[in-house]
Amino acid sequence: MEKYIYGIDVGGTTVKMGLFHYENMKKIDSYEIPTPNLEDGSYIFKKIYESIIECNNRHSIEMADLLGIGIDVPCPVKNGYVESCANLNLNEINLVDEMKKYTGDAIKIAIANDATIAAYGENASLESPYQNAILITLGTGVGGGIILDGNIIEGSTGFGGEIGHIRVYEEEDKVCGCGSKGCLEQICGTKGILDYTREQLKKNESTLKEEDLTVKSIFDAAKQNDPVALMTVHRVAKYIGIAASILSMTVEPEVYIIGGGVSKAGLFLIDLITEYYKKNSRFSTGNIPFKLAQTGNDAGMIGSALLVKSLNKKNY
Amino acid sequence: MEKYIYGIDVGGTTVKMGLFHYENMKKIDSYEIPTPNLEDGSYIFKKIYESIIECNNRHSIEMADLLGIGIDVPCPVKNGYVESCANLNLNEINLVDEMKKYTGDAIKIAIANDATIAAYGENASLESPYQNAILITLGTGVGGGIILDGNIIEGSTGFGGEIGHIRVYEEEDKVCGCGSKGCLEQICGTKGILDYTREQLKKNESTLKEEDLTVKSIFDAAKQNDPVALMTVHRVAKYIGIAASILSMTVEPEVYIIGGGVSKAGLFLIDLITEYYKKNSRFSTGNIPFKLAQTGNDAGMIGSALLVKSLNKKNY
Incomplete structure (x- = not known):
């Protein structure tokens, strides 16, 4: 009998739902539903449950065929407990318990922070996953996730x-x-990237136009050796390198994975970060490799599904 | 039948040997032997073994009564393997294997970095040990150890x-x-403490005399409100607080324990560090408590013994 798991990536705007084969992790279905922004944030678990039922029906899957539901949320989580999640209107609530109100106890539920789950998924998706890995996601915000001993x-x-x-730097006014x-x-x-570039545009010659400024346009211009764009990109790479040097002196992972929208700058960015990391690394930790994240928009779904799969394997 | 463990703290000058009851961790004997500074650093394990035999004989203990030998060393260690330990003339060597050449396989051996083991011992010695703890040791050097999930x-x-x-601070020349x-x-x-204080003595009034300057005299003067001593002590507390704020955003422990010679400054130092930590902490992590280390000079022996005891419990 085939078994299945869901990997669900909850954001402030949409919920990405993914249905996977349990054994080979092949994606069977994926789609988005809008995040219900209600005063009672816990309503989202009813919506997720109803959506699972519908999706099950489309694929003639019974609830008994599900081995787990993994969910990520955009806030700090400890063992399923969330103190406060402004984006989802959730306060002092155990999300695993909320989900189980609908699914019952038979199905494993794993819920964790989105960047942490992305780290889990990105590492597990590498050709040879590491036991100790750190994901740094560069987007609107800068997030991350740490995997130790798996x-x-x-x-x-x-x-x-x-x-x-x-x-990572001395205090300033901002x-x-x-x-x-x-x-x-x-x-x-x-x-930070846009503000710094705008400041430099006032003082320096550049091909960049302030009115069209985006992170993408800055990285594109940097690849063409625009002097202001290069200043910004080097600054970003320098401080990622410094942060990684700090992480190497705390948990010393075997790999750093760079993800998020900004990582679309690709190997150009990875090479620069590596350069600054080596400059700032201590002792023999300079050889820890930097890799680009691979799973793209599916990172949350895949990571959530893989995390709940690991719970089954550990027989929690 | 009574069972016993050894906790051994290997330093560059002396090896502190401790014999403990396995069950209640009561210390039966402790003494020091000089560290043999030979070209072949691995000779130290023969010395340790011979010293164990002698100590066993003094207390009418058989090797078969030993459940484990825990050892700390002053260098990075991974699963017993040491790439390089300048203080002990050890290179690319598995220390657990070295010790087992003498003891055989029946006795559990645990070998790890001294500050890491001290962290383990300090936390385990608290009235209510935490699952997640960080020790910061302030002495000639600044060391530390991280305990996660025990x-x-x-x-x-x-x-x-x-x-x-x-x-923790922008690059300078030193x-x-x-x-x-x-x-x-x-x-x-x-x-760092002495150099900074000397610099400030050139520019400021103080009760401190450059020729008698010690870390102790500086902390004592700070408690008496000497202006230069206060500058130094605040600077130390500030950067410990900043480092802890960084650690809270990486592994977020439940407690910080401050040890090492400088920690003899006591609650005066703990209170100042806490003040700077709270100023620099992010989100709700400002309430993580700071505590003084308790085990003093025995930290290495106790930690080593406790670590090898934990291996027995896990039935490795």
Whole structure:
């Protein structure tokens, strides 16, 4: 009898639903439903359950054929518990318990932070997955996930792997979204990249036009040796390299994986980060490789499905 | 029949040997032997074995009564393997295998980095040990150890928990012992503390005399509100607080334990570090407590003994 798992990636706007074969992880179906932005955020689990039933029906799958449902959410999570998730209107709630209200106890449920789950999925999707890996995602924000001995690191209340809020530079006037200063995200998040480039455009010659400025246009211009774009890109690479040098002195992974929208800059970015990492790395840790994330938009679905699959294997 | 374990703390000058009851961890005997600084560093394991035999004889203990031997060494270790340990003249060698040449396979052997083992021992010695703890040791150097889910974190080649080499400030001219710049140790190690204080003495009034300057005299003067001593002590506390804020965004422990010689400054230091930690902490992680290490000079012996005891419990 075939067995199945769901991998579900919950964002503030849409919920990406993925149905996978349990054994070979082949994707059978995937689609999006809108995130219900209701005052009672827990309604989302009813919606997810109803969507699972519909999807099951389309593929003639019974609930008894499901071995697990993995879900990622955009907030800190510890063992399924969420203290506060502003994007989803969830407060002081155990999400695994919420999901089980609908599915019952027979189906394994795994719920964790989205970047942490992406780290799990990206590493597991590598040709030879590592036991110890760190994903750094570069997008609107800078996120991350840490895998040690094959397990996700949530930290004591869910803030493990919040790499975007590692302090990498001396305090300045600007305050980060987290309320503090000097965070990696302030330099390497979209806003940091655009703000810094705009400042430099005032003082330097460039092919970039302020009115058309996007992260993509900056990286494209940098590849064409535009001086301002190069300044921005080197700054981003430098501080990612510094943050990684710090992570090597804390948990020392075997690989760094770079994901998120900004990572579309590709090997150009990876090579620059590697250069700055080597400059800042300590002892013999300079040889830890940097790789590009591979799973793209499906990272959350695949990671969620793989995480709940690992729970089954461990027979939790 | 009573069972016993040894906890052994190997330093560059002396080897501290401790014999403990297995069940209640009561210390039966402890003493020091000189570290044999021979070209072939592996000779130390023969010395340790001979010393164990002698100690066993003094207490009428048979080798068969030993359940384990735990050993810490002052260098990075990964699963017993050491790439290079300058202090002990050891290179590319598996220390567990070396010890087993003498003891055979029946007795469990655990060998790990000294600060990592101290972290394990300090946490296990707390009234209520935590599952996730970080020890920061302040002495000649700045070291550390990370415990996650009750296990030591060695990193992929042994550099896990090298907290002294987290980059906490912008590059300057001075180069750290590790060859890099901006390390926590450059500010908070003995040399960093003395150098900074000497510089400030040139520019400021103080009760401190340059010729009598020690870390202890600086902390004592700070407690008496000496302005230069206060500058130094605040600087140390600030950067320990910043490093901890970074660690909270990577592995988010439940407690920070401050050990090493400098920690003799006591609650005065803990309170200052806590103040700077809270200022620099992100999100809700500001409430993670700071505690003083308790085991003093015995940390290595106790930690080593406890680590090998944990291997027995896991039935490795």
